[in-house]
Amino acid sequence: SKDSHLKKTLRKFVKQLSIVQNSKRADSNGLYKLFHPISEELKCAISTRGDRFDVFPGIEAYANLEFVVSRLEQFEEIKLTPKVSRSFNTLLASLRNLLRENRYLREEIMTLMPDFLSIRKILAKREKKASQIEKEVKKWVYKLQGRLKRRKLESIPQNIKWQQPSFKLSCEEIWQQWIRLVNSYSEGLYEAYDVKELDFTNNAKEQLFHRSKHHFKALLGRENVARAFLNHGGLHVQLLDIDFTKKNVTSVLLACETPLIEAQRKEFNAQYATVRRTWRIREKDTGNFTQFKDNLTQLECS
Incomplete structure (x- = not known):
């Protein structure tokens, strides 16, 4: 929730910047046209997406904005007209202030990440036995308990009260x-490591149900779900009478969902087409700063 809040805060602020809000007026306003490459770079900077906990969108967006600020600082020595100079300095000051205000939240996330990634790495060792995994998890828990004891805080799982997940929680x-979570789920947490036939999660089945409902609504519209079940409900009722093995699930999908989905997939997707921006701006040059420099050069020549 901390990373999600950081991402939300950064995105909201950037979208409210004048040059970003008015980027569509670039053709009719000289100032917005001048700063249009920067507005595009800022949009790319906050368009971060997660990748199964390997990429944290909030952290990446913060790093992207730091990169944008560092690149903008290279233009500070250029002599600009008073109007452009005011806009440039205001933009740079706003971004610096944004980063400064959210630096503590970013540092909290960075503090928590090693422990979070550590427990994920331990639980991902699915070739090991339950006793080995349990031993490693206990070591991880003892490490956290040691920190809490040094701070004279409660570390006994049974005495720790549940708290609503929030970005406001301290480390x-x-x-x-x-x-508390490890203790609550310890009874069945390690069973799948010793039973090969037991799945570690039910994510695959949940995804099947979710996609089935999503595609069904996507094709026929949320308002027409009742009519859709009247016409095609028989196909979906088949899902109630099968055991959810990979073989049966696949056959049901092929027999029921796939033809219905593919029939109108392109038409449906076209209704919700969105611009997918390149957010890895620290690794891939978008050309926006080069264009901004060219715009400044043209301004000086005019």
């Missing part, structure tokens, strides 16, 4: 919640 409170 110590999050450590406590992690300890």
Whole structure:
């Protein structure tokens, strides 16, 4: 929730910047046309997406904005007209202030990430036995408990009360919640490591149900769901009478969902087409700063 809040805060602020809000007026306004490459770069900077906890969108957006500020600082020595100079300095000051105000939240996330990634790495060792995984998890828990004891905070799982997940929780409170969670789920947490036939999660089945409902509504519209079930409900009722093995699930999808989805997929997707921006601006040059420099050069020559 901390990373999600950081991403939300950064996106909201950037979208409210004048040059971003008015980027569509670039053709009719000289100032917005001048700063249009920067507005595009800022939009790219906040268009971060997660990748199964390997990429944290909030952290990446913060790093992208730091990169944008560092690149903008290179233009500070250029002599600009008073109007352009005011806009440039205001933009740079706003971004610096945004980063400064959210630096503590970013540092909290960076503090929590090593422990979070550590427990994920431990639980991902699916070739090991339950006893080995349990031993490693206990070591991880003891490490957190040691930190809490040094701070004279509660570290006994049974005495830790549940708290609503929130970005406002301190690192110590999050450590406590992690300890409580491990204790709460310890009874069945390691069973799948010793039973090959037992799935580690039910994500695949949940995704099947979600996609089935999503595609069904996508084709026929949310308002027409009742009519859709009247016409095609028989196909979906088949899902109630099967055991959800991979073989049967695949056959049901092929027999029921796939033809219905593919029939109008392109038409449906076209209604919700969106611009997918390149957010890895620190790795891939978007050309926006080069264009901004060219715009400034043209301004000086005119």
